[in-house]
Amino acid sequence: MSLWQIAARNVWRNRGRYLAYLGSAAFAVMIYFIYTALARHPDLQGGYAGASAVIQGIRAASVVIAGITFVFLMTSNSAFVRSRKKEFGLWSLMGVTRGQLMAVVLWESLFIGAAALAIGLGFGVLFLRLFFMAISVLLRLPETLSIYAGPPVWVQTLAVFGAFFVFVSLYSLTDIVRSTVIDLIRAERKPKAAPTFRWWKSLLGLVLVAGGYAWASAPWPTAIILGVVPVTIMVSVGTVFLMQEGSIALLGWLRRREGFYYRTAPFLTVSHLRFKLQENAQVLANTAVAIAVILTAVSTIYTLLVVFAHEAQMR
Known part of the structure; x- marks a missing residue:
């Protein structure tokens, strides 16, 4: 064979x-x-x-x-x-x-x-x-x-x-x-290393997502057209960072709650998820970003239609 x-x-x-x-x-x-x-x-x-x-x-x-x-x-x-x-x-x-x-x-x-x-x-x-x-x-x-x-x-x-x-x-x-x-x-x-929360990465992700949506919400047609590529990149990278660090922070918070964590079901589930989310956070974030980009691209077409129609009417 x-x-x-x-x-x-x-x-x-x-x-x-x-x-x-x-x-x-x-x-x-x-x-x-x-x-x-x-x-x-x-x-x-x-x-x-x-x-x-x-x-x-x-x-x-x-x-x-x-x-x-x-x-x-x-x-x-x-x-x-x-x-x-x-x-x-x-x-x-x-x-x-x-x-x-x-x-x-x-x-x-x-x-x-x-x-x-x-x-x-x-x-x-x-x-x-x-x-x-x-x-x-x-x-x-x-x-x-x-x-x-x-x-x-x-x-x-x-x-x-x-x-x-x-x-x-x-x-x-x-x-x-x-x-x-x-x-x-x-x-x-x-043995797998325990995931650690990095505050600078989560803060950077929050700034990128907030800045991207603020740019996309600008009421000026020029800002909308010029921001198609930068906003998409900013929101995509920010979503990946927030997905990774946010999941680690959430599970770390649950782990510190002794009354909740030190029970059979939460102990096993949270401990297992800490390592599984570390491996799969990037894949999950990429999937979320891909779906968002597809929907946003269709919305961009309609937004440009409304903007150009309004400009033509004003002129």
Whole structure:
């Protein structure tokens, strides 16, 4: 049996573990494909008033979605590899060379990436017409935007996410290369450091979120247009910081309440959550930011419509 066949069997055997990762990656590919198709639509290349501003907002949202997806893929893939270190160590004891082990892990990652691209692009084509109909209603266009999914849209989506999956696959091998057989086998037994609350990080997150929403609430059209990219970045980074440090602070506060903490159920639950949230806080924050960016991008289109309509009426 060849190495790629072994990798395919491993992916199928661990399909339950990979399902959430695959679904999230496919969803990100679908959203990026749809937004890229809208940004590159021929009818919006100067065909309507204010179209250039709408395209800028959509492109900014696409960049943020791609960045969040990249961080999510890095975090999730590292967690999967870390959870299977003992399995890799046993393979090494059975005679599997380090090169063969790396090839199997690389094939697994590429299989998941190819499946995510295929599923995401398939659903992107499926929902493309519905998305264009909704955008046409929001922009109050005289007629519905025609379906557009030209070669540049496919090439850009495949290039961006293909590069992501290849880089993440190669990055996942670095931890295996640096670990010895004993380290791989004992990976699950290593004690985890207790999470510590960092006040400066939580304060920075609060300032970024508050500043971002204050900027977005400015009543001036120029501030809204210029703030699309900075506000998105500020709120995204601030949300990640607040999610990480806020969860640690909350669980630390519960732990200090002796009357509540030193009981069977809270003792086990809070102690377990302290370490699980430390591992998964970044993934949860990335998911929250991705959903917020998607909703905000659609709202931005409608906001720009109202702003330009008001300016045209005043003039």
